[in-house]
Amino acid sequence: MVLADAGCEVTLWGRRPDIAAAINTTRTNPQYSSEITLPPAVTATTDPARAAAGAELVFLAVPSQSLRANLADWAPLLRPDAVLVSLMKGVELGTAKRMSEVIEEVAKVDRDRVAVLTGPNLAAEIAARQPAAAVVACRDEAAARRIQTACHTAYYRPYTNTDVIGCELGGAVKNVIALAVGIAGGMGLGDNTKASLITRGLAETTRLGLAMGADPYTFAGLAGMGDLVATCSSPLSRNNTFGHNLGRGMSLAETIAATSQTAEGVKSCESVADLARRHGVDMPITETVVDIVHNGKPPVVAVKELMSRSAKPER
Numbered sequence: 611m612v613l614a615d616a617g618c619e620v621t622l623w624g625r626r627p628d629i630a631a632a633i634n635t636t637r638t639n640p641q642y643s644s645e646i647t648l649p650p651a652v653t654a655t656t657d658p659a660r661a662a663a664g665a666e667l668v669f670l671a672v673p674s675q676s677l678r679a680n681l682a683d684w685a686p687l688l689r690p691d692a693v694l695v696s697l698m699k700g701v702e703l704g705t706a707k708r709m710s711e712v713i714e715e716v717a718k719v720d721r722d723r724v725a726v727l728t729g730p731n732l733a734a735e736i737a738a739r740q741p742a743a744a745v746v747a748c749r750d751e752a753a754a755r756r757i758q759t760a761c762h763t764a765y766y767r768p769y770t771n772t773d774v775i776g777c778e779l780g781g782a783v784k785n786v787i788a789l790a791v792g793i794a795g796g797m798g799l800g801d802n803t804k805a806s807l808i809t810r811g812l813a814e815t816t817r818l819g820l821a822m823g824a825d826p827y828t829f830a831g832l833a834g835m836g837d838l839v840a841t842c843s844s845p846l847s848r849n850n851t852f853g854h855n856l857g858r859g860m861s862l863a864e865t866i867a868a869t870s871q872t873a874e875g876v877k878s879c880e881s882v883a884d885l886a887r888r889h890g891v892d893m894p895i896t897e898t899v900v901d902i903v904h905n906g907k908p909p910v911v912a913v914k915e916l917m918s919r920s921a922k923p924e925r
């Protein structure tokens with residue numbers, strides 16, 4: 611919708627023939643965001659070759675853990691000069707690779723042709739065409755500007771940035787912090803606790819970013835602070851809601867059953883913790899989320915442990 615509103619011809623690929631057909635005939639997706647009427651410039655197909663044919667810009671938005679397998683099928687179909695844009699906010703399990711790294715590796719493209727679009731962009735609010743800003747990150751500034759033009763509308767304001775690592779980490783780690791904030795909210799804890807988690811969450815994200823070569827200023831921008839604030843304060847966030855359900859006592863299985871869309875932080879908390887270990891960075895909130903979500907640690911015990919860590923200077 612954003613790309614079409616900005617003047618692009620868009621072909622949307624999806625797995626399910628019934629949904630693709632519904633988009634083409636009714637202009638709506640009956641499963642997700644059925645309240646939006648898609649612009650006429652959007653058509654849908656289940657045929658990846660049709661979606662890729664001639665596409666100058668390819669926006670990738672499948673769950674992060676499925677990117678490698680999906681892209682392996684699509685890569686031979688892409689135009690050799692296509693720019694690939696990741697909309698995904700996760701880190702691959704096992705390899706601890708960022709999505710742009712998976713794209714470079716699987717599609718065998720130079721990193722100047724891989725970009726990331728991120729920022730405080732809760733889908734339902736974008737779909738309602740509410741004003742929002744975003745960041746397009748690419749090592750090649752000219753490519754970032756092309757993408758910026760391709761998605762700039764009256765309600766969507768993208769900025770460019772060359773710090774791909776920082777922008778990607780901001781997007782992936784905020785989901786983990788949103789799980790922590792959601793858990794706190796579900797436990798009945800208030801705004802001081804949430805603000806402390808958000809701020810110390812940003813501190814550990816920045817520490818990881820510095821160790822990985824990111825620009826620390828990125829974390830004060832839309833990809834860092836911006837997305838963290840949106841996600842941690844919104845009931846529209848799947849990660850925040852997932853955490854809230856765990857915090858109010860639902861089991862992991864019940865919480866998964868109650869979640870129909872991707873909450874990237876649930877898997878990426880493990881890969882972010884893995885990245886932190888590989889870079890020798892302390893990420894106590896991330897480790898705590900892993901313990902609660904995957905190791906069955908009761909949230910009350912986790913809070914006590916976080917609060918009894920040794921006293922430290924702020925930075």
Ligand SMILES: NC(=O)C1=CN([C@@H]2O[C@H](COP(=O)(O)OP(=O)(O)OC[C@H]3O[C@@H](n4cnc5c(N)ncnc54)[C@H](O)[C@@H]3O)[C@@H](O)[C@H]2O)C=CC1
Pocket residue numbers: 624625642671672673674676680697698699700731732733734870871872874
């Ligand atoms: N929804 C949001 O507000 C935002 C989401 N994102 C990111 O976009 C990415 C995708 O998220 P959403 O679209 O919201 O998730 P979603 O769960 O709503 O949708 C993902 C889509 O991929 C499809 N899908 C699921 N498994 C698949 C597989 N194995 N192969 C191919 N397709 C598959 C689903 O059917 C669905 O159409 C995530 O990384 C998320 O962090 C980024 C910004 C905002």
Ligand SMILES: O=C(CO)COP(=O)(O)O
Pocket residue numbers: 699729730731732733785788837840841846847848849850872873874
């Ligand atoms: O990334 C998002 C907003 O920028 C969406 O967050 P959730 O995946 O938690 O819904």
